[in-house]
Amino acid sequence: MSVQFVVPGSKSVSRPPSVAAYLVDRTFFFIAALGALIIIALVAYILWEIGGQALPAIRTSGAKFLINTGWDAQRGNFGILPQIWGTLYSSLLALAIGGFIGITIAIFLTQDFLPPRIAVIFRTLIEMLAAIPSVVFGLWGIFVVIPFVRPGANWLFEHAGFIPFFGSSLSGPGLLPAVIVLSIMILPTVAAISQDAIGLVPYKIKEAAYGMGATRWEAILKVIVPTASGGIFSALVLGFGRALGETMALAMLIGNSNQISLSLFSPANTLAALLASNFPEAAQPERQALMYAALVLLAITLVVNVFGTLILIWTSQKVAKA
Amino acid sequence: MSTAAVLRRPKTGTSSDIAIDCNVNKIFYGNFLAVRDSAVPIEKGKITGFIGPSGCGKSTVLRSLNRMNDLIPGFRLEGKVDFLGQDIYAKGIDPVVVRRYIGMVFQQPNPFSMSIFDNVAFGLRLNRFKGDVEEKVEHALRRAALWDEVKDKLKASGLSLSGGQQQRLCIARAVATEPTVLLMDEPCSALDPIATRRIEELMLELKKDYTIALVTHNMQQARRVADVTAFFSVDISKGGRTGFLVEIGDTNNIFDAPETELTKQYIRGEFS
Numbered sequence: 001m002s003v004q005f006v007v008p009g010s011k012s013v014s015r016p017p018s019v020a021a022y023l024v025d026r027t028f029f030f031i032a033a034l035g036a037l038i039i040i041a042l043v044a045y046i047l048w049e050i051g052g053q054a055l056p057a058i059r060t061s062g063a064k065f066l067i068n069t070g071w072d073a074q075r076g077n078f079g080i081l082p083q084i085w086g087t088l089y090s091s092l093l094a095l096a097i098g099g100f101i102g103i104t105i106a107i108f109l110t111q112d113f114l115p116p117r118i119a120v121i122f123r124t125l126i127e128m129l130a131a132i133p134s135v136v137f138g139l140w141g142i143f144v145v146i147p148f149v150r151p152g153a154n155w156l157f158e159h160a161g162f163i164p165f166f167g168s169s170l171s172g173p174g175l176l177p178a179v180i181v182l183s184i185m186i187l188p189t190v191a192a193i194s195q196d197a198i199g200l201v202p203y204k205i206k207e208a209a210y211g212m213g214a215t216r217w218e219a220i221l222k223v224i225v226p227t228a229s230g231g232i233f234s235a236l237v238l239g240f241g242r243a244l245g246e247t248m249a250l251a252m253l254i255g256n257s258n259q260i261s262l263s264l265f266s267p268a269n270t271l272a273a274l275l276a277s278n279f280p281e282a283a284q285p286e287r288q289a290l291m292y293a294a295l296v297l298l299a300i301t302l303v304v305n306v307f308g309t310l311i312l313i314w315t316s317q318k319v320a321k322a
Numbered sequence: 323m324s325t326a327a328v329l330r331r332p333k334t335g336t337s338s339d340i341a342i343d344c345n346v347n348k349i350f351y352g353n354f355l356a357v358r359d360s361a362v363p364i365e366k367g368k369i370t371g372f373i374g375p376s377g378c379g380k381s382t383v384l385r386s387l388n389r390m391n392d393l394i395p396g397f398r399l400e401g402k403v404d405f406l407g408q409d410i411y412a413k414g415i416d417p418v419v420v421r422r423y424i425g426m427v428f429q430q431p432n433p434f435s436m437s438i439f440d441n442v443a444f445g446l447r448l449n450r451f452k453g454d455v456e457e458k459v460e461h462a463l464r465r466a467a468l469w470d471e472v473k474d475k476l477k478a479s480g481l482s483l484s485g486g487q488q489q490r491l492c493i494a495r496a497v498a499t500e501p502t503v504l505l506m507d508e509p510c511s512a513l514d515p516i517a518t519r520r521i522e523e524l525m526l527e528l529k530k531d532y533t534i535a536l537v538t539h540n541m542q543q544a545r546r547v548a549d550v551t552a553f554f555s556v557d558i559s560k561g562g563r564t565g566f567l568v569e570i571g572d573t574n575n576i577f578d579a580p581e582t583e584l585t586k587q588y589i590r591g592e593f594s
Binding site: 202204205207208209210211212213214215218222223226227 | 388390393418419420421422423425426428430432433434435436444445448449492495496499
């Protein structure tokens with residue numbers, strides 16, 4: 001394939017690579033490129049297919065679909081503002097709770113608070129949370145979380161009901177149990193990725209902090225966590241993405257009620273839960289509207305991920321050069 | 323550690339000329355005897371150089387002077403390290419307090435991923451300094467001979483500087499709080515010759531205000547900057563690799579008229 005490279009009179013054992021080695025090289029490149037292309041094609045195809053099926057609904061409802069609040073299959077009147085609100089509200093709350101706990105756990109497991117062996121056990125346990133099926137979380141929420149939080153929630157409603165967050169009673173499914181379960185579901189993602197990020201902070205940086213006379217918490221909060229902030233931010237973005245798309249447990253716990261309320265105790269709905277509960281019995285105009293809703297959900301998660309990536313690139317560049 | 327004994331700020335003008343009186347009998351990492359029998363007095367206002375072959379324990383001894391070794395599990399010291407008359411290994415002394423009075427510069431430049439200003443101000447904020455932070459930061463950067471190069475970009479990341487500049491930034495960070503003693507653990511080993519020369523000049527300048535202990539693997543560097551030189555070697559006779567102090571004295575004496583055969587061989591470059 002190329003010009004022979006000859007070293008005259010050489011007694012060296014060195015030889016050019018064999019034809020087979022070159023062939024393996026090429027083949028490997030081809031397979032890798034194909035894999036990458038398939039991913040891109042798949043994303044494009046999904047967008048195309050969902051977009052195509054949603055097109056009639058997009059034509060009839062247009063942007064009003066995003067700000068209407070009713071979902072009436074009989075009259076063909078569809079709007080998903082409550083679902084958008086519920087998706088973002090529940091995900092943000094879950095991110096606040098699950099993110100905080102996840103980062104705390106990551107710090108706890110990486111900064112020598114525990115003997116290494118016990119830290120590994122803890123880590124494995126948390127990762128096992130990720131393996132619990134969504135429907136099991138949903139059942140656990142119905143039979144454990146709701147009865148557990150109901151007395152406290154209703155006490156808050158009676159005594160502090162003037163605060164908008166406690167402005168209704170919790171009769172069963174509702175935002176609060178959904179958020180609690182959602183927090184637990186995103187916790188393994190946040191904890192695992194934050195642990196990796198904190199683990200990547202070089203030892204010499206920790207040493208510098210301790211060398212300045214920092215206490216353990218000063219070293220962690222003022223130096224180690226800020227140094228790992230890029231990775232921790234990615235963990236939060238991924239956790240948020242997971243919360244946005246979570247379906248089964250939410251469909252079981254959130255109450256599937258199309259209302260917009262600040263109250264943590266009122267039932268609500270999310271885009272994913274709407275799709276899961278309405279699809280099985282949907283007839284034609286509703287099906288198209290559901291496809292439109294799916295497209296909106298996809299757009300929200302895409303925007304979140306793209307923004308997350310951009311902010312990450314932007315901050316790491318700021319650290320690198322500035 | 324709520325009952326931690328407070329390490330009092332040393333009085334100035336103590337009669338003794340010794341800043342840190344280091345009397346190490348034994349240093350262990352777990353069961354491993356890393357260093358034995360090393361008495362190294364660090365004299366005030368001087369640079370004490372630690373030289374010796376690799377594995378001789380010079381860094382271990384240096385790092386036991388501000389209790390950095392406490393970060394390593396299994397570390398144990400037998401002996402006494404007196405910092406201006408107080409045993410820093412006494413029961414109840416918090417290593418964190420010791421490190422606030424005895425600053426350290428490391429082998430690898432290790433600025434924090436924050437701005438140049440924040441790097442230098444780090445220790446001031448840690449010590450809840452209430453005065454003029456900007457003035458202190460400028461002073462420290464001038465002390466570290468870095469001010470002119472960074473005065474227009476104090477908000478830039480400390481990591482944007484070159485290796486030599488980063489090391490001077492770390493020196494500025496260490497001297498900003500005006501610690502009594504500065505420990506330098508091979509501060510030039512990651513730097514090119516020009517940057518090394520600048521740091522050496524800086525050490526001679528800093529000596530006017532600080533007591534410095536310097537570990538170096540470069541004999542010539544000890545010769546150029548150290549007033550007192552301690553030569554360590556490693557004892558492999560008992561199966562382990564245990565470092566110990568061979569000889570300590572005025573730098574000129576160590577290099578020109580060493581007392582032991584081991585030192586002579588090392589100075590002649592017969593082993594390293």
